[in-house]
Amino acid sequence: MTEITGIGGFIxxxxxxxxxxxxxxxxxxxxxxxxxxxxxxILPLLGFIIWLIAGPRSTRP
Incomplete structure (x- = not known):
């Protein structure tokens, strides 16, 4: 079980x-x-989800 948790944390x-x-x-x-x-x-999972929904994106060259 700890292997799955470790992989999830790395992802x-x-x-x-x-x-x-x-x-x-x-x-x-x-x-x-x-x-x-x-x-x-500060909030890795929640912050990432909020960024996916409303965050700024990098500019494409």
Whole structure:
């Protein structure tokens, strides 16, 4: 059972890093970027879900 929990935690970590990189690369203001990153860091699962629904996306080249 701990293997499943460990894999789930690793997947959440990867998704949170992806969300943070996307927020930093977005065109949002610096203040909004800081708030989004703090939300994702403080509440990893809930912050990621909220970011998926309403968060800023990185700009495509």
């Amino acid at each position: 959440l970590l990867v998704l949170d890093v992806w969300a943070i990189v996307s927020v930093v690369g977005s065109t949002a203001s610096t203040g909004k970027k800081v708030l989004w990153v703090l939300l994702i860091l």
